[in-house]
Amino acid sequence: MLNKFLASFGIGAAKVDARLADSKVHPGGELRGEVHVKGGNVEQTISQIYMYLYTEYYKETNDTKTKHKEVLASYRVADSLLIRPGEEKILPFQLRVPYHAPISFGRQNVYLSTGLDIEMAVDPKDTDVVTVLPDPLAAQLLAEMEGMGFRHSYDSGICEYKKHIHRMVPFVQEFELKPTSMFRNELDEIELIFDVYPEGIDVLMQVDRRPSSLRGIFEEMLDLDEQYVRFTIDRQRGVIPGELERRIRQALVRR
Known part of the structure; x- marks a missing residue:
């Protein structure tokens, strides 16, 4: 019972790690790789494994610049999944990078975020930097x-x-x-x-x-x-x- 309680706060919970075959991609190309899910101390039901590609932009209002996140593309790796303690599951993925994705240049970055949707618990997440090459x-x-x-x-x-x-x-x-x-x-x-x-x-x-x-x-x-x-x-x-x-x-x- 204690382990389940702690897992709901992310302590001893399942972990996720997206591993890209190649982190460099052109607009219109595909990111490919595997999502590794590692079970924690207790059995957990994962509602879905999701990924989204995002970047950030600045908006100026009244001479003040604020940073905002914009999702460029999303992908559902898997639906309902049971992960047992210590178990590891590997799921392949491929996500197409849209043509409107910005180029990775200077201080402008693009990120791939991967998460596990677990009810009544903190969602484990993993974030990787993606290099979007210029067209x-x-x-x-x-x-x-x-x-x-x-x-x-x-x-x-x-x-x-x-x-x-x-x-x-x-x-x-x-x-x-x-x-x-x-x-x-x-x-x-x-x-x-x-x-x-x-x-x-x-x-x-x-x-x-x-x-x-x-x-x-x-x-x-x-x-x-x-x-x-x-x-x-x-x-x-x-x-x-x-x-x-x-x-x-x-x-x-x-x-």
């Missing part, structure tokens, strides 16, 4: 920016709350890049947002001009120095070399 098209675009001398800022790659921009989640992942050679005298920074899907990638590029006159300073104060460019890259066509440079130059001559 090949996004990787090419970022490499082209770096080839032009752009360097990521400290906050580059962080997910920020933005309503009505992304179709599936309430945030966007913004890559902020500052010029160090080419465009150094013309730009403050470039921001890139990617929307990846099976057929290609949609790109939203914000071109932030460097003020060069009193008028430019006033434009910067009013955010009139920012030019937005949207374009799509078909996966079959791929990234054309020099495409980003051409689009940046086109944005600079627009008013």
